[in-house]
Amino acid sequence: MDKLNNSVSGRILSVLPSPIDREVEVWVVNSVKVAMIKRLDLLLEGEGRLNARKLFLTPEFTISGLKKRVEEQAPEIKTLFFRELVSACEEVEKRLSSV
DSSP states (O other), X not given: OHHHHHHHHHHHHTTSOHHXXXXXXXXXXXXXXXXXXXXXXXXXXXXXXXXXXXXXXXXXXXXXXXXXXXXXXXXXXXHHHHHHHHHHXXXXXXXXXXX
């Protein structure tokens, strides 16, 4: 999974100048947070929803930081997290290629 994370995010961030790549990474992280909360809201009830929100509604704006947080606090949703991460990175690639 680390190779996937590094290859997808690295591929996007390698073609951008420094100030822009930070903004793109923040956009990807925030997109993943929103997508995960929406998806987990459909799957979980009560306390599970609250825990998901506590996990993702944090001032974390790097892919590596969010990945570490998920791996440490909720390894059972790691696959779902990486699926959303890849989806967000593909969306960025699509938007950047159309510019």
